[in-house]
Amino acid sequence: xxxxxxxxxxxxxxxxxxxxxxxxxxxxxxxxxxxxxxxxxxxxxxxxxxxxxxxxxxxxxxxxxxxxxxxxxxxxxxxxxxxxxxxxxxxxxxxxxxxxxxxxxxxxxxxxxxxxxxxxxxxxxxxxxxxxxxxxxxxxxxxxxxxxxxxx
Numbered sequence: 108x109x110x111x112x113x114x115x116x117x118x119x120x121x122x123x124x125x126x127x128x129x130x131x132x133x134x135x136x137x138x139x140x141x142x143x144x145x146x147x148x149x150x151x152x153x154x155x156x157x158x159x160x161x162x163x164x165x166x167x168x169x170x171x172x173x174x175x176x177x178x179x180x181x182x183x184x185x186x187x188x189x190x191x192x193x194x195x196x197x198x199x200x201x202x203x204x205x206x207x208x209x210x211x212x213x214x215x216x217x218x219x220x221x222x223x224x225x226x227x228x229x230x231x232x233x234x235x236x237x238x239x240x241x242x243x244x245x246x247x248x249x250x251x252x253x254x255x256x257x258x259x
Contacts, residue, residue, distance in 0.1 A: 115146020 115121075121143050129136030179186050 115142055115144075117143060 121139065125136050125139040125143065127136075128134075128139045180189075
């Protein structure tokens, strides 16, 4: 859950900031307008922004690859060699991208295991602390004698 006051949508505070930006220095107003309109693409976190950038790079790479194939040199042997090398490099890039993705997943699971261990350690320490406090309360309470309780 995000607790940010300024989120990329049309809200009174965002509109006020945009207007003030245009009044005092027009590039600030323009930047605020861009944030309101396109801020959701980034999702507000660095991780989501990186995913969006990687997705855009992949889209641009595919477009670049299509246009590159149309520019032939006129030498059929060289064009064939070039296409084979481009395919090989693209396969290598995809393999490296998969390895990077697997490594990121490994790091996420590693962080999750570390966080789980720290949380478990906290819970056991917290239970031990509350258990010792409960025992201390029972020891410090005066016990009523049986004869006093019988008189009442």
